[in-house]
Amino acid sequence: MDLLQAASEAYEKAYAPYSRFKVGAAIRTPSGNVYQGVNVENVAYPEGTCAEAGAIAAMALGGETEIAEVAVIADATAPVPPCGGCRQKLAEFGKGDVKVAMYTLSGEKLVMTLAELLPGKFTADHMKG
Template identity: 65%
Template structure:
């Protein structure tokens, strides 16, 4: 199963009773395992969880720490991009050259690197003091 197919499959399990906008995400970790997540809304906006954050949490819970590829899918006219917060979360675990493929249910997709999605990302180097 492709990473986009895994994202498409988990998207169907999303809990989105308020927005009706289901999102699925799948990532491949450095160990080759695929981890998935879907968005989970909450009536107390903005207390929901994004699909990408769910996939990252599943990866960490399994003990993996490095992302080598990401796929995100939603039912929209244009490929669904990770929100700003999820871009930062992805950047925490992925090298700048890691690819993120964003797709639609109709089959449109675009692929960018983490660096293209989040130029000038805040990283561990910013935490260093002189």
Template identity: 65%
Template sequence: MSLLTAATEVRLRAYSPYSRFKVGAAILSVEGRVHVGCNVENVAYPEGTCAEAGAIAAMIAGGDTRIAEIAVIADSPAPVPCCGGCRQKIAEFADQGVRVTLHTTDGKSKVLTVAELLPGVFSAAHMDKI
């Protein structure tokens, strides 16, 4: 199953009664497995979970630790970029050259690397003490 197919299928299970904006994400781990997530809203905004964060949590829960590729899909006129928090979460588990493909439900897509998605990323290297 392709990442786009996996993201498309899980998007349909999103819980978005407030925004009605369903998002699906699928991660291919370095270990070769696909992990999916969908947005889960909560009436107490912003306490919901983004699709990308859900897919990362599923990856970690499944025993994998590194992202090889990620696909995100939403029903919008143009590919929807990941929020700032998800950009940081993705960067935690992916190398800077990893491909992030943003899709719309009508077939448009935009491919970025993690470095393009989050330039100037804050990393553990910034916390090293000299």
């Protein structure tokens, strides 16, 4: 499955009645499986869920724990990168060279690696005494 298509299909199902800012995400794993996620808002901000986090949860539910590629799409004037929390979540499951393709509905595209998106990531090594 094409990741942009998967992210676009997810985008259509996003639940964003408050901000009206829908986001769709799709993750491909090394096995080739694709997992989708959408942002889900809640009137009690910030209790919503980001699209990337939803895709990661679907991946984990599918029994996989490694990200090979990511696509994110939003209706914005420029490609929208994952928020800081989602960058850390993506880095938990993907290596630094994993490509994150960010798209607008009009077709603009920006591709960055996880290392570029989160150069100072927090790792388990930081917790060692």
